[in-house]
Amino acid sequence: MRNGMQASKYRLQGAGLDLALPYLMLAPGLTIVLGVLVYPLWDGLRASTKAYRYGSPVADVGLQNYVRLWSDAQFLNSLWVTVRFVALSVSIEAVLGFALALFCLHEFRGIRLLRTVLIIPMVITPVVVAIVFRLIYASDAGMLTALSAAMGGGAVQILGDPLKAFIGLVALDVWEWTPLMFLILLAGLQSLPHEPFEAARVDGAGAWRVFVDLTFPMMRPVLAIAIVLRTIDAFGTFDQVFVLTRGGPGEATRLISIYGYDTAFKFQQTGYAAALFVTIGLVVLALAFSAIRLLRRIDAS
Amino acid sequence: MNTRLARILTTIFVLAVVLLPIYWLVSTSLKSNREITQEGTLYPHVPTLDNYVRLFTEKQFGSYLTNSLVVTFFSVSIALAVGAAGAYAIARFRLPFAAERKVGLFLLTLRIIPPVVILIPVYLLMLSLGLLDSWLGLIATYTAFNVTFCVWMMESFFREIPVDLEEAAMVDGDSRFGAFRRITLPLAAPGLAATAIFAVLVTFNEFLFALALTATPRAMTMPRGTATLIGRIDTDWASMSAAGVIGALPIVFFALLVQRHLVRGLTMGAVK
Numbered sequence: 001m002r003n004g005m006q007a008s009k010y011r012l013q014g015a016g017l018d019l020a021l022p023y024l025m026l027a028p029g030l031t032i033v034l035g036v037l038v039y040p041l042w043d044g045l046r047a048s049t050k051a052y053r054y055g056s057p058v059a060d061v062g063l064q065n066y067v068r069l070w071s072d073a074q075f076l077n078s079l080w081v082t083v084r085f086v087a088l089s090v091s092i093e094a095v096l097g098f099a100l101a102l103f104c105l106h107e108f109r110g111i112r113l114l115r116t117v118l119i120i121p122m123v124i125t126p127v128v129v130a131i132v133f134r135l136i137y138a139s140d141a142g143m144l145t146a147l148s149a150a151m152g153g154g155a156v157q158i159l160g161d162p163l164k165a166f167i168g169l170v171a172l173d174v175w176e177w178t179p180l181m182f183l184i185l186l187a188g189l190q191s192l193p194h195e196p197f198e199a200a201r202v203d204g205a206g207a208w209r210v211f212v213d214l215t216f217p218m219m220r221p222v223l224a225i226a227i228v229l230r231t232i233d234a235f236g237t238f239d240q241v242f243v244l245t246r247g248g249p250g251e252a253t254r255l256i257s258i259y260g261y262d263t264a265f266k267f268q269q270t271g272y273a274a275a276l277f278v279t280i281g282l283v284v285l286a287l288a289f290s291a292i293r294l295l296r297r298i299d300a301s
Numbered sequence: 302m303n304t305r306l307a308r309i310l311t312t313i314f315v316l317a318v319v320l321l322p323i324y325w326l327v328s329t330s331l332k333s334n335r336e337i338t339q340e341g342t343l344y345p346h347v348p349t350l351d352n353y354v355r356l357f358t359e360k361q362f363g364s365y366l367t368n369s370l371v372v373t374f375f376s377v378s379i380a381l382a383v384g385a386a387g388a389y390a391i392a393r394f395r396l397p398f399a400a401e402r403k404v405g406l407f408l409l410t411l412r413i414i415p416p417v418v419i420l421i422p423v424y425l426l427m428l429s430l431g432l433l434d435s436w437l438g439l440i441a442t443y444t445a446f447n448v449t450f451c452v453w454m455m456e457s458f459f460r461e462i463p464v465d466l467e468e469a470a471m472v473d474g475d476s477r478f479g480a481f482r483r484i485t486l487p488l489a490a491p492g493l494a495a496t497a498i499f500a501v502l503v504t505f506n507e508f509l510f511a512l513a514l515t516a517t518p519r520a521m522t523m524p525r526g527t528a529t530l531i532g533r534i535d536t537d538w539a540s541m542s543a544a545g546v547i548g549a550l551p552i553v554f555f556a557l558l559v560q561r562h563l564v565r566g567l568t569m570g571a572v573k
Contacts, residue, residue, distance in 0.1 A: 022396055026391070032441075040426055100315065110309075118315075125508075141329065285410070
C-alpha cells in the first residue's frame with residue numbers, strides 16, 4: 001500500500017484532483033465537439049438568415065430564406081423525392097429483412113455463411129456500392145445488358161429513364177441496407193421468450209396464427225426501432241445518389257441532400273442552402289423525438 | 302424434405318443477389334476496356350491487371366490510399382482516447398444538476414442530426430482557418446463525429462463493468478484516474494475494440510465531407526479520389542471498377558475479420 005489507509009479514504013470521498021476529475025475527463029471531448037460540431041451548427045443558423053454573394057454575406061434577410069423554401073418548386077420536388085425514396089426503401093427493407101430473419105431463426109447448415117455474406121453490402125464504401133450499381137445498370141458495360149445479350153435481348157436502359165432510375169436507386173438502397181434490418185430483427189427474434197410459442201404449439205396453432213398473434217406483436221418494439229434508425233439514416237442519403245445518378249435524369253432522383261449540396265457549392269447560394277439544411281435537421285430531429293415518444297408508448301402498453 | 306429444399310433454394314437466391322453485383326465489379330476490373338464496352342463478356346476472357354497498375358501509375362491512388370490511412374488512423378485514435386475518458390465520466394460520476402446525463406443526451410442528439418446539415422458551416426470554418434484540402438481539416442472533422450459516437454458507445458460498455466473493482470483498487474491506494482487506467486480500461490478492451498472498428502469503418506468510407514473539404518490528391522481520400530473517375534460524358538469503367546475493388550477490399554476484409562463486434566455499432570447499440 002503506497003499511500004496508506006488515511007489517504008485512500010480521503011481519495012474515495014473525492015477531494016483535490018479527484019473532485020475535478022469528471023470535468024477534466026469530459027473537457028477534451030466536449031472541446032472538440034463544441035468547436036467542430038456545435039459552433040458550425042450555430043454558424044449555420046446565422047448564415048441561414050443572410051444573403052450571400054460570392055461566398056460572403058451581403059445582407060441580413062431574417063427568415064426570408066426559410067419562407068422562400070416553401071415556394072421553391074425544386075426544393076418541394078426534392079423533398080417529395082426524398083420522402084418517396086425513404087418510404088419505399090425502408091418498407092421494402094423491413095418486409096424483406098423480417099422475412100429473412102424468420103427464415104434464419106431455425107439453425108441450419110449454411111446460416112453462418114449467409115450471415116457473413118450479408119455483412120458485406122453494409123460495410124462496403126457507399127461510393128463503391130454506387131459504382132457497383134452503375135456497373136449493373138450501364139447500357140454498355142452493365143451486367144443487365146450482358147445478361148440480356150446472353151439471352152438474346154438488346155441493351156438495357158435504366159439510368160436514362162426517370163422512373164427506372166428512381167427504382168434503380170431504391171434497389172441499391174434495398175441491397176445495401178436490408179442486411180441491417182435482418183440483423184436487428186434476427187437478434188430481436190432470438191431474444192423472444194420461448195414459453196408462449198411452446199404453449200401455442202401445444203394448443204395446435206398454425207404457423208400463420210402464431211405469427212399474427214405472437215411473433216408480430218412481440219416484435220413490434222424492435223421493428224419500430226429498426227425502422228426509425230433506417231428512416232433517419234436514409235433521410236441523409238447522399239454518396240450513393242451523387243455517384244449513381246447525380247440526381248438525374250432531370251430531377252428524378254435528386255434527393256434533398258443533393259439539392260442542398262448543389263445550392264451551396266454549385267449555385268453558391270450559401271445562405272439559402274444553410275436555411276435548407278437547418279430545415280432538414282429540424283425535420284429529422286422532430287421525426288426522431290416523435291419516434292422516441294411512440295416507442296415509449298409501445299413499451300408502456 | 303420440402304422445407305429443406307426451400308431453405309437451400311432461398312439461401313442460394315440470397316447469396317446470388319448479394320454476391321453477383323460484387324462478382325461483376327471484380328470481373329469488370331480484370332477486363333480490358335475493349336472487352337468491357339464492346340464484347341460484353343460474362344467473365345474476363347483475357348484477365349489483366351492493367352487497370353490496377355494504371356490507378357497507381359497514372360491516377361495517384363497511392364496518395365488517396367495514404368491520405369485515407371493517415372486521416373482514419375489519427376481521427377479514430379484521438380476520438381477513442383478522448384471519447385473513452387468522456388464516456389467513463391458520464392458512466393461513473395454524478396455531477397450537480399445531472400450535468401453528465403445532459404452531456405450524454407446532448408451528444409446523442411448531435412448524432413441524430415444528419416452530418417450534411419453542418420456541411421456548409423464546417424466548410425466555411427475550414428476555409429477561414431486555411432484548413433481546406435489538408436489532412437488536419439479532415440482529421441478535425443472526423444474526430445468530432447467520432448467523439449460523439451465513441452462517448453455514446455463506450456458509456457454502455459463502462460456501465461457493464463462492476464464498479465466494485467475500481468473501488469477495491471482505490472482502497473488499495475490507487476487514484477480514481479489510476480483505477481480507471483489500470484482496472485476499468487483493460488476490462489473494457491473488447492468494447493474499445495468494437496468501438497474502434499466501427500469508427501474506422503465509418504471514417505474510411507466517409508465521402509460527403511471529403512468531397513467538400515478536399516480538392517487535390519494532397520488530401521483526397523479513397524472514396525473522394527474514386528469519385529474523380531466519374532466523367533460527365535465518358536465513363537472509364539475499367540479504372541472505376543478497379544478503384545472500387547481497391548476501396549472495398551481492405552474494409553470488407555477488416556469487417557469480416559471482426560464481424561462479431563460489428564453489429565452493435567451498425568445498429569447504434571440497438572442490438573448487442
